[in-house]
Amino acid sequence: MTGIDEAEAERHRAKMAKRKAVQDAEVAAKTIEKGLLIVNTGPGKGKTTAAFGLALRMLGYGRRVGVVQFIKGKWHTGEREAFAAFGERVVWHSMGEGFTWETQDLKRDVAAAQAAWVKVEELMVDPSISLLVLDELNIALRYDYLDLDRVVAALKGRREGLHVVVTGRNAKPSLVEAADLVTEMGATKHHFSAGVKAQQGIEF
């Protein structure tokens, strides 16, 4: 864009003033404050990464966050190191022992998921926690490592003000139903298809 004439600038101003009025009215109509149940699902990238980005935002306000990893026990090295900068304000539990195709041991996977859920219940009643990330919980539910109805009931019954983010592909319909915010990450294009390998700082 090079020169902008006055008529063009004025049309822009009028259009944006109208848009701002609509925007302001929408904002004013929203008055509820509540702890949200957030689900990041779908086949694309960014489900866990966005959950950790939200945790970072909360940390920026001096709040505390909890992270319970259900499956990827060996991953997230980068985030763990980075969260160490916030000391006691991040409570981290890695319960899974890698993907289920790594362990190939159903009993051990079920036991790990159930132990992780006990940690979740502890953190859900801790009033110092503002946001709880339940990483790859959807995978544990998909493989029936946990009882779906019990998990959904516990999440619905979370204390007022607690935000919870659940990640993982194939979110169960009853969880989606209970959620306030559901985002489906779609893979439009992926560099793995072009032979690029997982790299430090990007995938792990």
Added chain:
Amino acid sequence: MTGIDEAEAERHRAKMAKRKAVQDAEVAAKTIEKGLLIVNTGPGKGKTTAAFGLALRMLGYGRRVGVVQFIKGKWHTGEREAFAAFGERVVWHSMGEGFTWETQDLKRDVAAAQAAWVKVEELMVDPSISLLVLDELNIALRYDYLDLDRVVAALKGRREGLHVVVTGRNAKPSLVEAADLVTEMGATKHHFSAGVKAQQGIEF
């Protein structure tokens, strides 16, 4: 899931062993390492949040990241505060002055976007930067605040090893074409529709 009999455990083991073999072969086939051009687009949440999550991951490995915000000058208070924990390892430039419907001033918006682009070009040649987040660049491109061909050419010509994440709705086709990884965030369900307002630590 209560009792698991031996036959069930064995079926699970066999299935997962097969899956692991497929997985391992896929990983082995990927050998390329390169700085990625990543685009987070779509109407859903998590575009910027995932970009900042990726920045966090990089920081966990002791690397440096750059952030240039094209539009949301007044936002991201939480992240800015949180990134302060990493001191000099985060270089942050907020060039936009709020959404375009806030300023209602086309000339000022164009000038701000162009000044932001100058910062991007500086950071792109800085060898100490591993990841560059170009937040809401898609909005600046959509409103023609910047020349699309020039921007795409510069991004394609980035130095080897530099990862760049571009966020914002309505990514331009030529940018998608140039990208290695494109994720479309879809809004399956949004709490704003239920009258819930923007809350600290979640939206800002």
